[in-house]
Amino acid sequence: MTTVPFNLQRLLREVDSLKAEQFPLPSHYVAGFDEHTRESYATLLAAMLLAGGEVSANASRLFTLLLTSLGLGSIQAWLFEQANQLDQNQLKQFLRIAETEKLGPCFVLDALILSRLDTPISDAQSLLLSELVALLQVPEKELPVLSYFASKVLGLPFDHELSEDSLVPVYCVQVWSELLGISPALK
Amino acid sequence: MIPELTFDELASRYSLLCRATQNQPDTASTLIPVNEVLDKLNSLLKQDLLTLAREGSPDDFAEIYFALEQELERFREFCAFPTLAQKVVIGFGGAFSAGKSTLINTLLGEKLLAFEVDPTTSLPTYVLHGSEDSLCALNLFHQRVELSHAEFLSLTHDERIIYGSSVAGLLNAAFITRTNFPWSNLALIDTPGYSKPDGEFWSARTDEQLALAQLNASQVIVWVIAAKAGTISEDDIKFLAKLRPEIPRLVVVSRADQIPAKDISSVVEGIRKTLTERNLPVLDVIPISARKKLDFPIEPLMTYFQEWNQKGQELRFAYNFKRQFTRYARFLQDQQAHAKLHLNRLNKILTLADSPDIQQDAKELKDSALDELNRLKEIADKLQILRGQFFIQLKAIGDRVGIPLPEPDDIDLLDIQGFDLLGLLRKEREQRGLMSNDYRQHWRVLTTQATPSNLPNLLRRNPDYFMDSNSTLTQESAVQGVTQLLRQRSETSPFQNLLP
Numbered sequence: 001m002t003t004v005p006f007n008l009q010r011l012l013r014e015v016d017s018l019k020a021e022q023f024p025l026p027s028h029y030v031a032g033f034d035e036h037t038r039e040s041y042a043t044l045l046a047a048m049l050l051a052g053g054e055v056s057a058n059a060s061r062l063f064t065l066l067l068t069s070l071g072l073g074s075i076q077a078w079l080f081e082q083a084n085q086l087d088q089n090q091l092k093q094f095l096r097i098a099e100t101e102k103l104g105p106c107f108v109l110d111a112l113i114l115s116r117l118d119t120p121i122s123d124a125q126s127l128l129l130s131e132l133v134a135l136l137q138v139p140e141k142e143l144p145v146l147s148y149f150a151s152k153v154l155g156l157p158f159d160h161e162l163s164e165d166s167l168v169p170v171y172c173v174q175v176w177s178e179l180l181g182i183s184p185a186l187k
Numbered sequence: 188m189i190p191e192l193t194f195d196e197l198a199s200r201y202s203l204l205c206r207a208t209q210n211q212p213d214t215a216s217t218l219i220p221v222n223e224v225l226d227k228l229n230s231l232l233k234q235d236l237l238t239l240a241r242e243g244s245p246d247d248f249a250e251i252y253f254a255l256e257q258e259l260e261r262f263r264e265f266c267a268f269p270t271l272a273q274k275v276v277i278g279f280g281g282a283f284s285a286g287k288s289t290l291i292n293t294l295l296g297e298k299l300l301a302f303e304v305d306p307t308t309s310l311p312t313y314v315l316h317g318s319e320d321s322l323c324a325l326n327l328f329h330q331r332v333e334l335s336h337a338e339f340l341s342l343t344h345d346e347r348i349i350y351g352s353s354v355a356g357l358l359n360a361a362f363i364t365r366t367n368f369p370w371s372n373l374a375l376i377d378t379p380g381y382s383k384p385d386g387e388f389w390s391a392r393t394d395e396q397l398a399l400a401q402l403n404a405s406q407v408i409v410w411v412i413a414a415k416a417g418t419i420s421e422d423d424i425k426f427l428a429k430l431r432p433e434i435p436r437l438v439v440v441s442r443a444d445q446i447p448a449k450d451i452s453s454v455v456e457g458i459r460k461t462l463t464e465r466n467l468p469v470l471d472v473i474p475i476s477a478r479k480k481l482d483f484p485i486e487p488l489m490t491y492f493q494e495w496n497q498k499g500q501e502l503r504f505a506y507n508f509k510r511q512f513t514r515y516a517r518f519l520q521d522q523q524a525h526a527k528l529h530l531n532r533l534n535k536i537l538t539l540a541d542s543p544d545i546q547q548d549a550k551e552l553k554d555s556a557l558d559e560l561n562r563l564k565e566i567a568d569k570l571q572i573l574r575g576q577f578f579i580q581l582k583a584i585g586d587r588v589g590i591p592l593p594e595p596d597d598i599d600l601l602d603i604q605g606f607d608l609l610g611l612l613r614k615e616r617e618q619r620g621l622m623s624n625d626y627r628q629h630w631r632v633l634t635t636q637a638t639p640s641n642l643p644n645l646l647r648r649n650p651d652y653f654m655d656s657n658s659t660l661t662q663e664s665a666v667q668g669v670t671q672l673l674r675q676r677s678e679t680s681p682f683q684n685l686l687p
Contacts, residue, residue, distance in 0.1 A: 016648065023647040036531035039524060051608040060598065061646050077513075077597030078520045084603050091615055093528075116633040117642075124609070126627035126634065131612035134621050143629035151632055155641025158632050179645060 028069040029171040040094045046083035104136030106172045112150040153179045207357040210328040243566045245518035255511045257400040264360045269588035274374035278405030283380030285411040286441030293477040301344035315374035317364025324358040370496040408436045414443045419458045436469045443474035443483040509595045512574045519567040526560040
């Protein structure tokens with residue numbers, strides 16, 4: 001009988017993957033909505049990832065963590081397929097949901113973090129984010145704060161002044177609360 | 188009518204028939220435990236999957252099932268010959284009588300395969316390197332049948348005419364090993380002609396689907412066109428279009444000596460041009476002749492073979508099985524997405540409806556949509572369990588025969604084409620009459636080079652961090668500078684309830 005030799009690399013990979021299951025991110029604010037809303041939200045995030053070219057291992061892992069925090073199962077591949085086939089109607093549906101449920105700032109923050117994960121946000125990604133900000137009608141004064149939170153979550157230096165009226169809804173950071181050192185209970 | 192045969196001829200044919208119809212494994216066979224697991228896989232497909240399909244399946248389920256069945260059949264062949272799994276399989280395809288077997292014989296410098304094969308008895312045949320010269324076949328009961336070379340040639344050529352027997356119909360595939368086979372990492376497979384031969388004989392063995400399955404499972408395809416045809420036929424093009432585009436293809440124009448030498452370059456160019464125009468890229472188009480080797484040397488083809496011999500083998504069984512299961516799963520996911528959208532809309536109607544009658548109607552519709560969603564989820568769950576069982580068994584066989592066969596990740600199966608998200612967003616913004624703005628100055632800090640120091644925590648690669656995370660929540664310093672930037676959704680007071 002032939003046996004497959006012990007594979008340390010594979011074991012380490014599996015342990016690494018288990019860590020993501022063992023230590024999930026806190027629940028996402030959008031997790032409180034129905035499945036259609038959650039899947040629409042995740043599909044647009046997947047579209048953002050795909051638009052940046054090849055999805056890196058880190059981005060894929062964070063996206064998986066986000067899916068868990070959204071209360072969605074292992075549907076990453078299906079979401080990428082959906083994102084790849086995204087059409088005007090689906091986009092309209094998402095924008096309608098985002099407007100009704102005020103998910104714009106939440107989405108932009110998540111998109112900023114996913115976009116900056118491995119490399120600095122490129123001009124092409126900035127164009128996409130700008131279009132999204134416009135469509136989601138996120139107030140411009142909230143953008144520096146969202147950028148600040150993205151920097152804090154990622155552990156990047158942030159040396160810009162924030163004006164005193166720069167505020168974002170608290171629920172935006174619910175999923176990142178732990179990394180910001182604030183209690184998820186603040187939601 | 189049975190021809191007159193001598194006693195010895197009858198004895199040899201009887202012996203062959205007994206071997207070909209053997210339905211019990213030799214007790215010393217190492218295949219016994221593997222066959223048991225293969226039977227479990229078969230049962231999962233033929234019983235469990237078919238039962239599940241009756242509860243809900245896509246319109247193209249028959250195609251999915253057929254592909255799984257074909258793949259399992261090929262997998263059986265590989266299990267009988269585990270060394271085959273380590274080889275880069277070069278599939279020789281083409282129309283009936285295109286010259287595939289002759290080409291393989293030319294490459295090997297030996298009359299190994301029968302040419303002018305009887306179309307009713309053509310047998311997919313693997314040729315590969317081995318520690319000894321051997322020839323065997325797998326029969327319909329998945330048992331190994333040892334054959335002499337004379338028997339093999341007769342089986343696939345004139346067995347029916349001379350002995351009145353179609354015993355080759357009892358065999359699924361043949362395996363020839365040669366110690367002098369020149370490429371240690373390659374295996375050649377001679378597939379049945381996909382096209383219907385001229386004449387009265389035609390069987391499922393020459394079926395297009397069988398050739399398609401064999402070629403799609405190869406790592407490289409050598410497509411053979413008879414020079415006499417003068418060009419590539421429309422049937423060839425249609426068949427090539429059905430093959431997986433990611434498999435590299437090389438076209439060989441066989442028996443190049445059968446047309447005038449001055450015409451061969453225009454035939455080659457014509458084939459190349461037609462394939463380019465039909466978006467069927469090929470590595471090369473090479474004219475070959477076994478008779479006039481000086482005029483049409485085999486070296487260019489040999490160079491490709493040497494190159495492929497250097498490459499590692501990517502085993503596709505797990506991938507191919509997963510691909511079919513995923514097709515089924517995608518259908519269920521799409522149906523669920525549709526049901527969820529339906530529910531979402533009904534919930535809105537329920538929220539907005541004032542009239543009790545409308546509320547009642549909407550509630551009934553919602554219950555019905557929920558039932559449908561739950562039904563689909565149940566089927567999806569069952570499919571996932573079935574798929575899991577299938578891959579556990581597959582991996583068990585892999586471990587036994589020394590071939591790693593883990594279940595591929597869903598992501599590995601994705602075929603993502605570039606899509607224009609920016610164009611989609613712009614179009615929508617313009618339709619809404621919104622202004623175009625460049626907001627990048629607001630996230631300028633994220634466009635600069637710096638290493639994110641928090642990645643191990645963010646990506647959950649630093650368990651110590653999470654173990655202690657509760658304590659960090661009680662530290663006042665962590666809260667400072669962050670909570671001030673948050674406001675409550677009610678917007679009553681930005682700082683209310685934000686501090687511990």
